[in-house]
Amino acid sequence: HKIMVRWLSRFFHYLDRYFVARRSLPALKEVGLTCFRDLVYMEISGKVRDAVISLIDQEREGEQIDR
Secondary structure, eight states: OHHHHHHHHHHTHHIIIIIHHHTTOOOHHHHHHHHHIIIIIHHHHHHHHHHHHHHHHHHHTTOOOOO
8 A cells, every 4th residue: 555655646746836735635655544544554454453352362362363
């Protein structure tokens, strides 16, 4: 995702530098990272947390887990 945001930022450099700056909008790089946080990270963060807690509980009970 970071690579694609970097490519888009380079491709739309002129718009990002002049059009966005004149309208006081957030930069393309910032928008890309915000979209990633909202669409990807927020969707899987709860599932990841639950999976990690489950693995910790399994290890505490003496089960063998795949590290």
